[in-house]
Amino acid sequence: MTLQHSRPLGILCLERGGTPSKSRPGSILHPTTFSFPVISDIVEGAWADVVIRGDPPLESAYVAAARRLVEQGAVAISSNCGFSMRYQSSVAAAVNVPVALSSLLLLPTLLRQLPVRRKLVILTADSSCCDEALLGIEDPAQRARVVIGGIEGGKLWQNEMVRPPPYTETSEIEADVVACLGRLQVAHEGVAAILCECTGFPPVASAIRRITRLPVYDVTDLCRMTMASVA
Structure with missing residues (x-):
């Protein structure tokens, strides 16, 4: 049975320097991947190299972006970088929706x-x-x-x-x-x-x-x- 959902999943996104993000079929941000809507928000300062290495701390930026997504109607939060696992506990504690960052x-x-x-x-x-x-x-x-x-x-x-x-x-x-x-x-x-x-x-x-x-x-x-x- 295909899941039909009118409320969106919120995706915390890495910084891309203002350039449009081109998503691939099958990716977490591609419009055909899920049967439910997706919204996204960029985590300020979360460049891939920074998040992968885990420095400097980005906890407040992740929390702020997650809260913005919930305010926009997201009923769950994920991310487009598996190394965002570093902020799983902080984001989960900050919003009242399920959080699955990695x-x-x-x-x-x-x-x-x-x-x-x-x-x-x-x-x-x-x-x-x-x-x-x-x-x-x-x-x-x-x-x-x-x-x-x-x-x-x-x-x-x-x-x-x-x-x-x-x-x-x-x-x-x-x-x-x-x-x-x-x-x-x-x-x-x-x-x-x-x-x-x-x-x-x-x-x-x-x-x-x-x-x-x-x-x-x-x-x-x-x-x-x-x-x-x-x-």
């Missing part, structure tokens, strides 16, 4: 879905910055089941480090991801599912499923689940 929120649930000897891959924009605080896993046995692979140095990463960031073609994103998956397949056995941290990856999720023949999850899945809860 697909990383799915991590504990997905681990419990898998056999205990199988692993889950997190595909991220930058594995060097996908730290333990973002994962939130305290059990060493569970942490050992998580494999992190990043596309740092690839075309999407290079473009997102520029201000304003140029558009990255979907084919270039897919090439970055396929190269990362190739490295992971050589280094790790027993992978049973993939979680895309980066919100740039949903447009290539189908390709990842086709290549790996594994379940693939991303922020769009989290958004649909969250909006279904308030329908």
Whole structure:
């Protein structure tokens, strides 16, 4: 059954330097991705490189943008950068609607879905910055089941480090991801599912499923689940 919703999902967006944001089919901001309306607001100062590294603090800017979205009618809040997970608690405490800023929120649930000897891959924009605080896993046995692979140095990463960031073609994103998956397949056995941290990856999720023949999850899945809860 397709979810029909008259009230919007609010998306907290990265800075783009005033340039129009061109969304890709399948992305969190593309008009055909969801069956419910979406509104967005830019988080002041939230350039991709700043949010990925986690400095300087952007808590007040995230909270202010989330409040503006709620004032405009948003019944749930997400974001277009998985590293916004750093501000999940602050935003959730500041607004009276469900907040799901990152697909990383799915991590504990997905681990419990898998056999205990199988692993889950997190595909991220930058594995060097996908730290333990973002994962939130305290059990060493569970942490050992998580494999992190990043596309740092690839075309999407290079473009997102520029201000304003140029558009990255979907084919270039897919090439970055396929190269990362190739490295992971050589280094790790027993992978049973993939979680895309980066919100740039949903447009290539189908390709990842086709290549790996594994379940693939991303922020769009989290958004649909969250909006279904308030329908």
